[in-house]
Amino acid sequence: GAVVSQHPSRVICKSGTSVKIECRSLDFQATTMFWYRQFPKQSLMLMATSNEGSKATYEQGVEKDKFLINHASLTLSTLTVTSAHPEDSSFYICSAPRQVLPANYGYTFGSGTRLTVV
Amino acid sequence: RKEVEQDPGPFNVPEGATVAFNCTYSNSASQSFFWYRQDCRKEPKLLMSVYSSGNEDGRFTAQLNRASQYISLLIRDSKLSDSATYLCVGENSWGKLQFGAGTQVVVTP
Numbered sequence: 381g382a383v384v385s386q387h388p389s390r391v392i393c394k395s396g397t398s399v400k401i402e403c404r405s406l407d408f409q410a411t412t413m414f415w416y417r418q419f420p421k422q423s424l425m426l427m428a429t430s431n432e433g434s435k436a437t438y439e440q441g442v443e444k445d446k447f448l449i450n451h452a453s454l455t456l457s458t459l460t461v462t463s464a465h466p467e468d469s470s471f472y473i474c475s476a477p478r479q480v481l482p483a484n485y486g487y488t489f490g491s492g493t494r495l496t497v498v
Numbered sequence: 499r500k501e502v503e504q505d506p507g508p509f510n511v512p513e514g515a516t517v518a519f520n521c522t523y524s525n526s527a528s529q530s531f532f533w534y535r536q537d538c539r540k541e542p543k544l545l546m547s548v549y550s551s552g553n554e555d556g557r558f559t560a561q562l563n564r565a566s567q568y569i570s571l572l573i574r575d576s577k578l579s580d581s582a583t584y585l586c587v588g589e590n591s592w593g594k595l596q597f598g599a600g601t602q603v604v605v606t607p
Contacts, residue, residue, distance in 0.1 A: 386541075414595070421506070423585070423599040424542070473541055477593065486532060487595065489541040 382408050382478040386490025393464055393497055401459045401493045403474035410476035413457035414487070415449060418471040430457045464497045471495075501525050504586050504598035511576045511605050518572040519601045521586030528588035528596070531562055531569050536583045536600060545571075545584070576605045 383406040393399050403413055411432050416424040428444075430436040430451035438444045448460040461468055473492040504521040511517040523531075534542035546553065548560040548569050559572040569586055583600035590596070 412593075416597075421599065423500075423502070423597040424595075425597075426594065429594075471539070475595075486544045486547065489543070492539075492541045494539065 382476075382488045384410070384474060384476055384488050384490040386474055386493060388493055389491060390494045391496070393495070395465055395497055396463055398460055398462045399464055399495060401461075401472055401474075401495075403457050403459075403476075403490045405455045405476055408476075408478075409454035410457065411454060412477055413451060414475045415447075415457075415459050416473045416475065418473065424473065427459075432457075461495065464495070466497045469495055469497045500598075501596040502586055502588055502598040504601045506599060507602040508604045509601065511573075511580075511603060513576055513578060513605055513607055515576050516572065516574050517576060517603060518570060519584070519603075520568045520570045521598050521601070522568045523586075523588050523596070524567070525588065525590065525596070526564075526567065527590055529591050530589040532587040532589070533558075533560055533569075533571050534585040534587055534597075536585055538583075542585055542597075573603070576603075578605050578607065581605045 385404045413430045415427045418424045427442045428436045428438045430449045432451045436449035451457040474490040475487045478488045502523050531548040533545040535545045536542045546555050548562045550562045552561045557574045561570045583602045585600045586598040588596045
């Protein structure tokens with residue numbers, strides 16, 4: 381249980397276009413979704429935290445107008461990279477707290493989206 | 499200084515051997531710790547949680563030393579399938595995760 385489905389898994393887009401990444405919790409309700417970015421040989425860096433029904437919280441240095449996050453329902457959170465540039469090319473991955481009774485246990489990750497901006 | 503630091507490796511390990519590596523953390527407020535495994539170009543997968551008393555899961559043993567602020571992972575009887583990057587992760591009281599950059603392990607035949 382506790383599966384997060386993320387898509388697309390890979391996307392190549394032209395500079396200046398926007399890309400939407402979706403993360404769906406399939407068998408549990410994800411009231412919170414964390415969005416990370418990982419550059420090659422680096423650690424996952426938290427970009428923002430989305431909460432269902434409220435505004436996302438962005439980490440320092442992350443442009444909220446460029447990385448639009450929407451958490452419209454308990455099972456869907458989206459990240460839109462607007463006006464993408466080559467430096468936005470990265471591995472984007474979402475994660476939700478796992479709610480496995482009788483206790484919360486870790487986090488479940490989406491399978492990641494590899495974005496290449498050309 | 500990064501909050502979670504790891505030796506990037508690679509640790510080249512003959513099949514059947516034992517390998518161990520640590521990570522250090524700087525935030526003493528970190529509440530929980532985990533080891534995740536990440537295969538190339540894939541998402542991280544939880545390997546095990548880390549407890550102060552030390553815990554073992556099959557061939558994997560994890561240990562947390564709060565006094566010295568480090569976490570260790572030991573893999574016994576290494577298998578080829580253990581080749582991966584191992585991420586050390588700390589969680590603070592707000593549920594925010596801090597990832598290390600990972601330690602690469604390469605198990606050779």
